Amino acid sequence: xxxxxxxxxxxxxxxxxxxxxxxxxxxxxxxxxxxxxxxxxxxxxxxxxxxxxxxxxxxxxxxxxxxxxxxxxxxxxxxxxxxxxxxxxxxxxxxxxxxxxxxxxxxxxxxxxxxxxxxxxxxxxxxxxxxxxxxxxxxxxxxxxxxxxxxxxxxxxxxxxxxxxxxxxxxxxxxxx
Amino acid sequence: xxxxxxxxxxxxxxxxxxxxxxxxxxxxxxxxxxxxxxxxxxxxxxxxxxxxxxxxxxxxxxxxxxxxxxxxxxxxxxxxxxxxxxxxxxxxxxxxxxxxxxxxxxxxxxxxxxxxxxxxxxxxxxxxxxxxxxxxxxxxxxxxxxxxxxxxxxxxxxxxxxxxxxxxxxxxxxxxxxxxxxxxxxxxxxxxxxxxxxxxxxxxxxxxxxxxxxxxxxxxxxxxxxxxxxxxxxxxxxxxxxxxxxxxxxxxxxxxxxxxxxxxxxxxxxxxxxxxxxxxxxxxxxxxxxxxxxxxxxxxxxxxxxxxxxxxxxxxxxxxxxxxxxxxxxxxxxxxxxxxxxxxxxxxxxxxxxxxxxxxxxxxxxxxxxxxxxxxxxxxxxxxxxxxxxxxxxxxxxxxxxxxxxxxxxxxxxxxxxxxxxxxxxxxxxxxxxxxxxxxxxxxxxxxxxxxxxxxxxxxxxxxxxxxxxxxxxxxxxxxxxxxxxxxxxxxxxxxxxxxxxxxxxxxxxxxxxxxxxxxxxxxxxxxxxxxxxxxxxxxxxxxxxxxxxxxxxxxxxxxxxxxxxxxxxxxxxxxxxxxxxxxxxxxxxxxxxxxxxxxxxxxxxxxxxxxx
Ligand SMILES: Cc1ncc(C[n+]2csc(CCOP(=O)(O)OP(=O)(O)O)c2C)c(N)n1
Ligand SMILES: [Mg+2]
Numbered sequence: 001x002x003x004x005x006x007x008x009x010x011x012x013x014x015x016x017x018x019x020x021x022x023x024x025x026x027x028x029x030x031x032x033x034x035x036x037x038x039x040x041x042x043x044x045x046x047x048x049x050x051x052x053x054x055x056x057x058x059x060x061x062x063x064x065x066x067x068x069x070x071x072x073x074x075x076x077x078x079x080x081x082x083x084x085x086x087x088x089x090x091x092x093x094x095x096x097x098x099x100x101x102x103x104x105x106x107x108x109x110x111x112x113x114x115x116x117x118x119x120x121x122x123x124x125x126x127x128x129x130x131x132x133x134x135x136x137x138x139x140x141x142x143x144x145x146x147x148x149x150x151x152x153x154x155x156x157x158x159x160x161x162x163x164x165x166x167x168x169x170x171x172x173x174x175x176x177x
Numbered sequence: 178x179x180x181x182x183x184x185x186x187x188x189x190x191x192x193x194x195x196x197x198x199x200x201x202x203x204x205x206x207x208x209x210x211x212x213x214x215x216x217x218x219x220x221x222x223x224x225x226x227x228x229x230x231x232x233x234x235x236x237x238x239x240x241x242x243x244x245x246x247x248x249x250x251x252x253x254x255x256x257x258x259x260x261x262x263x264x265x266x267x268x269x270x271x272x273x274x275x276x277x278x279x280x281x282x283x284x285x286x287x288x289x290x291x292x293x294x295x296x297x298x299x300x301x302x303x304x305x306x307x308x309x310x311x312x313x314x315x316x317x318x319x320x321x322x323x324x325x326x327x328x329x330x331x332x333x334x335x336x337x338x339x340x341x342x343x344x345x346x347x348x349x350x351x352x353x354x355x356x357x358x359x360x361x362x363x364x365x366x367x368x369x370x371x372x373x374x375x376x377x378x379x380x381x382x383x384x385x386x387x388x389x390x391x392x393x394x395x396x397x398x399x400x401x402x403x404x405x406x407x408x409x410x411x412x413x414x415x416x417x418x419x420x421x422x423x424x425x426x427x428x429x430x431x432x433x434x435x436x437x438x439x440x441x442x443x444x445x446x447x448x449x450x451x452x453x454x455x456x457x458x459x460x461x462x463x464x465x466x467x468x469x470x471x472x473x474x475x476x477x478x479x480x481x482x483x484x485x486x487x488x489x490x491x492x493x494x495x496x497x498x499x500x501x502x503x504x505x506x507x508x509x510x511x512x513x514x515x516x517x518x519x520x521x522x523x524x525x526x527x528x529x530x531x532x533x534x535x536x537x538x539x540x541x542x543x544x545x546x547x548x549x550x551x552x553x554x555x556x557x558x559x560x561x562x563x564x565x566x567x568x569x570x571x572x573x574x575x576x577x578x579x580x581x582x583x584x585x586x587x588x589x590x591x592x593x594x595x596x597x598x599x600x601x602x603x604x605x606x607x608x609x610x611x612x613x614x615x616x617x618x619x620x621x622x623x624x625x626x627x628x629x630x631x632x633x634x635x636x637x638x639x640x641x642x643x644x645x646x647x648x649x650x651x652x653x654x655x656x657x658x659x660x661x662x663x664x665x666x667x668x669x670x671x672x673x674x675x676x677x678x679x680x681x682x683x684x685x686x687x688x689x690x691x692x693x694x695x696x697x698x699x700x701x702x703x704x705x706x707x708x709x710x711x712x713x714x715x716x717x718x719x720x721x722x723x724x725x726x727x728x729x730x731x732x733x734x735x736x737x738x739x740x741x742x743x744x745x746x747x748x749x750x751x752x753x754x755x756x757x758x759x760x761x762x763x764x765x766x767x768x769x770x771x772x773x774x775x776x777x778x779x780x781x782x783x784x785x786x787x788x789x790x
Binding site (some may be wrong): 017025032066069076077143 | 245378503
């Protein structure tokens, strides 16, 4: 299975006008030209006129340069940044319900603690956990959980921003990990 | 108003400063603001409110007989005049009927604005009568589309639509307008008229002027090349760049090929013109590209009908690619130098830089290359065999006679098929904007409505549509439009009784197993049909009658004319590069095959000797 951390994947941070149908235009373009989307996350930015779409693309389906150029032809797309794992901060959130009979429950709780995740709900035979962090960390967590039996799992797809330029002192850097 | 007493002053100031309009009036007024002189359209429920203010508008509405016709007319108008074509239709089935012309305009970069009615906003999403998801359906066949939700947004949206359609790489833009926001009975559809000063398109900034470094790099390659070819596409016409191209070619002495979309961008009679390359291009144009060491791609996009097998296309050539659309650069062939910008501006800068470097005096000697090229022209010209006594006409001959008996600035439109290729090959295009066809989408039925649109935009020019019998049957009803609206186009119907192009492929690649391609000569009776639509109609079967009938047709200026030319059923279009094949394996006219085979054998021996030596 392809993972978001693979080299064949690339993250695009796309600033779009916050207008009806923009997401459909982006999705249509990928479908029509045969480009694969690995994950997609959309939300408004601090400016209500714009939203940011973070798309992880499969660059084996088409050269990244073509994907970016075709995307940029969409009138509502204002800016596209290509983010490599090296110059971006990336985060993703996962929630999962895991089989947790009494015999294995403590092991799962231990795993959640090691990964600094959270326990959201506990039932007689299952437990729902959440974890946010770098996509690779979530990949690892998911792999380890798999042995216990995953009932349901949902990941948000990653969001990303470029790393700040550390040579310039920026107060907001505090808290960026 | 009666009486001479001054009305109370408050009312006066109100009537003079207030300019309230409803959405329908605003739409028409916005079209007038965009200098629209003609709208091709067809009314219906959702667009009804807009058809009322049309009665008082300062623009012409042409009532078509099928919405596909409205779209192709808008395209023909745009091709011929350079101005955006406008069509207007209602919702649902009318909107789906314009999908084909939109796709056609998208692939051929035709500036066009299409206005569609939509069901009232509250009804959207309820599967209302004649509702369809027009913006969803047309998303991938438009450069952009809009669904307007407030009457007061109409002027700005129309302005943006025209701006997007006509700038950068041109294309079709659709504006979908719900009925309630143009409804004169809806108080919410009224607003204070205002024509927007500024556009709100933060994501749209086409780059017109190329970077100096890229122009310089292009000049370096041009100066170093020994066997350069200017590979000219439709982008040169869209950029109004024919004059700059002429100057560029003459200053550098570089031969020019004009693709199917660029016929007329460079005069065919010019000694540097090699004509059309590609699947049915002539031998010299195809071969010059194959042997070239530098391809100067000017507003062309390495379409598969030009390249054949991409890996074998112009194998020794470096490529300088000029195109306004960044996405075309490297899409098919990776350029050595990429010049993003408007083709006319780019060529003007290129010409300037070439002069700076001492051209034309300092131009490299291109005579060896020019001689090689003219050698091919002499050996492998376009050719066909004239029909024998009693045989039906050859389509190539008919086109030659039409060409020679019509003014040189005649606008020629064509359908899709063999007749289209013959027209492109045998007409002599010496003026830009005289050749209008459906290149990218290959839309049968294009020619009649496109010719009507072209003639409506250029009433003083002669307009000939060269059509096939298959194509004619797809859109012939628009001749009613032409007759009623007094748009006197001329149709040369090359009736070969077959879907000829498909028949040719079945003959060549399916062992002559002809499947579902026969139409027959006699049904329909084209002359009767044309006459019933208000046209003057002739039938020509004999070589001796061709000239006289064409001359007669060329004299008719008050009605559309149809000439049915009964043509040979088994004529094939040559040269031909089989689909997916290499351009090196071009098949020439059977009469030239022995010579070509001898040449190829000699070249193979020479190459082998070169290797052993
Ligand atoms: C709308 C549409 N349907 C089908 C085709 C496929 N097609 C390409 S050429 C052709 C035959 C055209 O026949 P005709 O108009 O008689 O022209 P001819 O080739 O005989 O000159 C067909 C069916 C097409 N290009 N467009
Ligand atoms: Mg035919």
